[in-house]
Amino acid sequence: MTEFRGQLHKMAVQFAEPVQYSLVLKQGGEVLNGLPILNEYLGKTLNIEFTGNINCIACNRKISKTFQQGYCFPCMQKLACCDMCILKPQHCHFHNNTCREPAWGLANCFIPHIVYLANSSGIKVGLTKEMNVPSRWIDQGATQALAILRVHSRLQAGLLEVAFAKHVADKTDWRKMLLNNTSAVDLLAKRNELLFTMAADIQAIAAKFKFGDIEMLTAEPVYNLTYPVLSYPTKINTISLEKTANINDVLLGIKGQYLLFASGVINLRKYTGYEIVMH
Numbered sequence: 539m540t541e542f543r544g545q546l547h548k549m550a551v552q553f554a555e556p557v558q559y560s561l562v563l564k565q566g567g568e569v570l571n572g573l574p575i576l577n578e579y580l581g582k583t584l585n586i587e588f589t590g591n592i593n594c595i596a597c598n599r600k601i602s603k604t605f606q607q608g609y610c611f612p613c614m615q616k617l618a619c620c621d622m623c624i625l626k627p628q629h630c631h632f633h634n635n636t637c638r639e640p641a642w643g644l645a646n647c648f649i650p651h652i653v654y655l656a657n658s659s660g661i662k663v664g665l666t667k668e669m670n671v672p673s674r675w676i677d678q679g680a681t682q683a684l685a686i687l688r689v690h691s692r693l694q695a696g697l698l699e700v701a702f703a704k705h706v707a708d709k710t711d712w713r714k715m716l717l718n719n720t721s722a723v724d725l726l727a728k729r730n731e732l733l734f735t736m737a738a739d740i741q742a743i744a745a746k747f748k749f750g751d752i753e754m755l756t757a758e759p760v761y762n763l764t765y766p767v768l769s770y771p772t773k774i775n776t777i778s779l780e781k782t783a784n785i786n787d788v789l790l791g792i793k794g795q796y797l798l799f800a801s802g803v804i805n806l807r808k809y810t811g812y813e814i815v816m817h
Contacts, residue, residue: 541817551676556764559792562589585786596649608810618642627696651695653687656680663702665695677714683761684725688753701739712816718770736746752762758813767791775802
């Protein structure tokens with residue numbers, strides 16, 4: 539394998555049978571050309587070496603640790619994409635004129651969002667920008683996913699997610715997901731059940747907003763997702779680049795944003811901003 543050096547970012551994904559993963563490394567803010575499709579290295583030995591260098595993915599200054607997957611502490615405090623309302627959209631404060639970056643907020647939070655059901659470690663509810671379907675589901679390691687509602691802002695989606703979370707989980711058990719310890723579920727039946735149970739809640743949330751109705755997506759198909767995995771782990775051993783700066787092991791699979799090796803699993807997205815050499 540050719541040697542590649544650069545700042546690590548989350549893997550690029552493509553919906554296929556199975557999902558196709560590509561390595562993403564940057565130098566000087568630019569994505570390197572010719573980066574490999576990682577599916578082609580299943581069953582082969584990969585070497586990943588952490589050089590010790592970490593740079594903020596926003597301002598590029600050298601740092602000793604990252605915040606919110608790739609940022610330095612000052613950028614984490616000032617950038618809208620790092621605000622708590624991104625993690626908890628129901629706390630959007632744009633209407634109070636307190637958004638850290640109003641132009642960014644308009645471009646990213648006041649666009650169509652999808653509320654969905656997914657099966658990663660059991661049925662869960664989630665939300666994502668419509669443009670991120672189905673990559674959001676792939677990043678979560680979902681084996682099934684179904685869009686159920688379309689709304690016109692991240693705040694709307696967040697309020698709906700909170701309401702749905704009273705009836706269904708809103709988090710993924712990543713360990714269970716990596717063990718592949720899940721069974722297929724009837725997402726269409728669960729959608730119908732929830733839409734009926736929550737009809738009044740959905741109507742109440744829709745009534746709070748003047749810029750668009752909540753659209754029921756009753757004709758959407760269920761996505762079935764498979765991953766390039768030769769064998770799943772029987773127990774979870776996590777690999778940390780801080781503790782294991784050089785990984786030299788057989789690649790057994792890729793799921794979510796995890797690489798599965800014989801010796802353990804590593805979440806590449808966690809190390810966004812870390813400089814690595816891969817060969």
